[in-house]
Amino acid sequence: xxxxxxxxxxxxxxxxxxxxxxxxxxxxxxxxxxxxxxxxxxxxxxxxxxxxxxxxxxxxxxxxxxxxxxxxxxxxxxxxxxxxxxxxxxxxxxxxxxxxxxxxxxxxxxxxxxxxxxxxxxxxxxxxxxxxxxxxxxxxxxxxxxxxxxxxxxxxxxxxxxxxxxxxxxxxxxxxxxxxxxxxx
Numbered sequence: 014x015x016x017x018x019x020x021x022x023x024x025x026x027x028x029x030x031x032x033x034x035x036x037x038x039x040x041x042x043x044x045x046x047x048x049x050x051x052x053x054x055x056x057x058x059x060x061x062x063x064x065x066x067x068x069x070x071x072x073x074x075x076x077x078x079x080x081x082x083x084x085x086x087x088x089x090x091x092x093x094x095x096x097x098x099x100x101x102x103x104x105x106x107x108x109x110x111x112x113x114x115x116x117x118x119x120x121x122x123x124x125x126x127x128x129x130x131x132x133x134x135x136x137x138x139x140x141x142x143x144x145x146x147x148x149x150x151x152x153x154x155x156x157x158x159x160x161x162x163x164x165x166x167x168x169x170x171x172x173x174x175x176x177x178x179x180x181x182x183x184x185x186x187x188x189x190x191x192x193x194x195x196x197x198x
Contacts, residue, residue, distance in 0.1 A: 033159070055087050057164075
């Protein structure tokens with residue numbers, strides 16, 4: 014089997030529209046109905062809602078957890094708007110930010126290991142487990158996960174969900190797109 018993977022020369026929000034087009038195409042080709050999407054301030058969620066309008070795709074939007082910052086940046090009115098269109102917005106514990114809570118560096122080590130692929134890859138695994146933990150995506154359900162670096166979307170994966178308690182069951186099947194990372198420090 015051959016499939017195209019798109020590599021972006023630079024990470025970030027300039028890739029968002031292309032990512033959403035690629036996701037829509039792959040979802041249709043694979044008959045996947047659920048998109049798990051990271052959106053901190055709501056811009057990516059708004060863009061995705063427009064891009065997926067008129068399809069049967071349903072989003073699970075995963076913003077930052079409440080308490081992660083002093084004032085939560087995801088707009089309450091956008092949450093209501095998305096839910097009114099049949100999408101879900103799920104606030105949950107950010108699994109790779111729990112080192113202080115549990116007194117172990119394991120979440121940090123896992124996050125850093127996933128960042129070897131790119132920042133979006135780390136976020137994709139994290140939010141897919143968060144969405145599964147919250148009952149928004151069933152364990153063993155195939156979904157497309159859309160994430161990015163800092164702002165916007167630049168990474169998309171096809172993956173089978175698993176809850177954080179069974180994280181070894183999570184599977185990444187396909188990389189749709191990601192930033193091309195050069196060298197290391």
